[in-house]
Amino acid sequence: GRVDLARAASDVVDAVSVISRERGVTIRANLGQGGATVTGDRDEIVQVIQNLVDNALKYSSSGGVVELSIDRGRTLDEAMAARMPEGTRLSLETPDREAGLKYAVVTVRDHGPGMAREHLPRLTERFYRVEGQKSGERQGTGLGLAIVRHIIIRHRGGLSVDSALGQGAIFAACFPLAPARELDPSGGAGS
């Protein structure tokens, strides 16, 4: 179906509002001007955003800020553009380049501990968790990003991470924009 990415993201922000308040983390959402309609399964796309936001909240300390934004990239390269200095970014999943395809991107940034470069290629492996991050409340099974990757692949989307130790993390997931709806003033076929 057609999924409004900004609306999906806003649902996630609502869903985590209690958790973020409890953790003392502020979510700053910049959901854009609208028009980021992608083709896909709404529940699965919500799950992608939810997993990325969950991680960002989990690895932020109290008083921290998580930034969530939606952009309409014109091309794949723009959609997946690096946000941190050179050398911190890794593409975890790159879609086949289809000529002329345009993308919308969800970016989730936190200012937590970040990760050393060596961990980045393994983040989407099932059960992979980075050692040595203060554990305690930061528990999990290591499945979240593996699920994210599978959903991204099914949607012919992309996933990238920017991170370095002490620099926080930026995860970007992109999805192909849905084709513009044909204007049908008669309101004829379909809805």
Ligand code: ATP
């Ligand atoms: P689950 O999502 O299944 O509850 P999890 O959060 O540990 O468990 P993933 O979401 O797959 O698993 O993430 C894998 C690992 O990547 C995490 O355990 C953590 O070490 C690291 N990681 C993921 N996101 C971040 C982040 N924003 N900042 C720092 N480390 C992260």
Ligand code: MG
């Ligand atoms: Mg997780």
